[in-house]
Amino acid sequence: MIRVALLLLLLLAPAAYLSDQQARDPRSAGGGSCGSNPYNCIDTPNPLKTPDTVWLEEMTWMDVRDALKAGKRTIIVPTGGIEPNGPWLALGKHNYILRVNCDAIARRLGDALCAPVIPLVPEGGIEPKSGHMTTVGTISLREDTFQAMLTDVVESFKAHGFQNIVLIGDSGGNARGMQAVAERLNTEWQGTPLVIHAREYYDYASVLRYLNELGVKKENQPRDGLHDDPAITLNMMVADPASVRWEQRVRANRATIDGVSIADREKALATGRRIVEMRANVTVNAIRKAIADRERR
Numbered sequence: 001m002i003r004v005a006l007l008l009l010l011l012l013a014p015a016a017y018l019s020d021q022q023a024r025d026p027r028s029a030g031g032g033s034c035g036s037n038p039y040n041c042i043d044t045p046n047p048l049k050t051p052d053t054v055w056l057e058e059m060t061w062m063d064v065r066d067a068l069k070a071g072k073r074t075i076i077v078p079t080g081g082i083e084p085n086g087p088w089l090a091l092g093k094h095n096y097i098l099r100v101n102c103d104a105i106a107r108r109l110g111d112a113l114c115a116p117v118i119p120l121v122p123e124g125g126i127e128p129k130s131g132h133m134t135t136v137g138t139i140s141l142r143e144d145t146f147q148a149m150l151t152d153v154v155e156s157f158k159a160h161g162f163q164n165i166v167l168i169g170d171s172g173g174n175a176r177g178m179q180a181v182a183e184r185l186n187t188e189w190q191g192t193p194l195v196i197h198a199r200e201y202y203d204y205a206s207v208l209r210y211l212n213e214l215g216v217k218k219e220n221q222p223r224d225g226l227h228d229d230p231a232i233t234l235n236m237m238v239a240d241p242a243s244v245r246w247e248q249r250v251r252a253n254r255a256t257i258d259g260v261s262i263a264d265r266e267k268a269l270a271t272g273r274r275i276v277e278m279r280a281n282v283t284v285n286a287i288r289k290a291i292a293d294r295e296r297r
Contacts, residue, residue: 086226
C-alpha cells in the first residue's frame, strides 16, 4: 500500500509542480509554463507570419492574440446540422455551406474571425424519433443541450475580449436557440459584449428570388420534391463539388435540381459564388446595423 502511495506521489508531483508554476506566473499561456519556455509567455512576439485565414481553428493562440490586438473584435459562431437532404447531398449540407459563407462574411466585415462550425443542432426528437431524426444518419441535440453549448461558446469569447459575438444558422431549427441565448446574454451583460443573432443570414427564399433575377431558374418552376433546391446545391458546390455528388450525377445524367442544370461545372460554380457574395452582403449589412444600433444607445 505504501509503495502504491509513493508511486502515485511521484506520478502526480510533476503535474502539481507545473500547475503551481503556472499559477505563480500570470504571464503563462499557450498550454505551458512561461518559466519553461518563452513561447509560453503571453507577451512573446509571434515567431511566424500569421496565415491568411479567418478560421479560429486554423490559427495558433499567438495568431488569435495578435488578431485581437489588431482590432479583430468580432467573432462569428456558425451553426449547421447533420440531416437528410435527398439522394444527392451529403448529410453535412449546412456545414459545407457555412465553411464558404462564414469565410466570406468575416472577410467582408474586415474585423472578424469565424469560430469552428457547430455541426450538431436540434433536428427533431430523439426518443421517440421525430422530425429529421426519423431518417438514419441524422444527429440531433435536445434544445436545452444546444442552448447550453451555445452559452458556453459565447461566454468563452466574452472571456477572451471579443466585443461582438455573432450567431448565424444555416438550418431553420437553429434559430430558436440562437435567439434565446442572444436575448438572455444581452440582458445579463447589458449589451457589452453584444451578442447578435443575425437571422437575416437564413433566408433561402431571398436566394431563390435572386436566382430568378439572374435567370438561373423561373418563378413557379416545378420542383423535384426533395429537401434540396438550386440555391443550396450551388452554394454547396463552392465548398466542394463532391458534397453534391457532382461527378457521379453527371455520369448518370442526373445533374439537375428542380429543373436547373449543374452539369457545366464552371458555370455552376460561378453562380454559386454569386450566391455566397449575395448572402455575405445581406449578413454583413445586418451585423453592421446591429452594432450601430448598440452604439447609438
